[in-house]
Amino acid sequence: MFLGDASTLLSVLNRRLPELGLVRYVCTETSWIESVLFWTDIRVGTSEIVLLQSNITVNYIKRKSDYVHEPISRTGLESIWRKMIELEILAMAFNPYEGMMAKISPTATPFPYRADNLWKIQSYVEDTRYGEKYFDGNFERSVEIKTRVGSGNFFRNEHSFPVKPYFNGQISKIASF
Numbered sequence: 001m002f003l004g005d006a007s008t009l010l011s012v013l014n015r016r017l018p019e020l021g022l023v024r025y026v027c028t029e030t031s032w033i034e035s036v037l038f039w040t041d042i043r044v045g046t047s048e049i050v051l052l053q054s055n056i057t058v059n060y061i062k063r064k065s066d067y068v069h070e071p072i073s074r075t076g077l078e079s080i081w082r083k084m085i086e087l088e089i090l091a092m093a094f095n096p097y098e099g100m101m102a103k104i105s106p107t108a109t110p111f112p113y114r115a116d117n118l119w120k121i122q123s124y125v126e127d128t129r130y131g132e133k134y135f136d137g138n139f140e141r142s143v144e145i146k147t148r149v150g151s152g153n154f155f156r157n158e159h160s161f162p163v164k165p166y167f168n169g170q171i172s173k174i175a176s177f
Contacts, residue, residue: 001035067117093122 002009006027013022034044042051072080084092096119
């Protein structure tokens with residue numbers, strides 16, 4: 001997601017990464033709130049009435065954040081992609097912090113991660129490593145049950161099992177390195 005209009009995005013990316021060959025027709029401009037719909041697999045433009053009448057599933061998951069201070073090399077990125085393919089991972093979130101974010105003082109907001117952070121990588125990892133050791137082979141089964149039966153009360157107990165995210169009604173794997 002780019003926080004700006006398509007023409008600015010095209011100008012920046014075609015100047016810095018011309019090998020991508022980005023063209024206007026693959027860009028979708030939306031308001032911030034419409035982007036929320038997009039990222040939750042709801043068609044942009046869905047009417048408020050339909051949204052209010054819908055039974056939208058809420059997914060709760062635990063994620064790990066790593067703050068990147070130096071660019072990842074091409075070899076490093078290729079290694080990440082190979083590992084994602086091997087693990088059948090569908091998504092890994094990269095949140096950039098340069099540009100306008102770098103111009104905001106760390107003391108101006110409760111979110112101080114500005115200077116020296118190029119981006120954040122979000123992944124799902126720690127609960128699995130801990131859970132597999134602690135629950136001796138029952139962790140994945142317990143997560144599956146929690147996802148299907150009790151995903152709505154995840155934050156009522158800090159030691160609760162995590163739940164898996166859904167994409168298009170299917171439980172999916174996400175980044176777990």
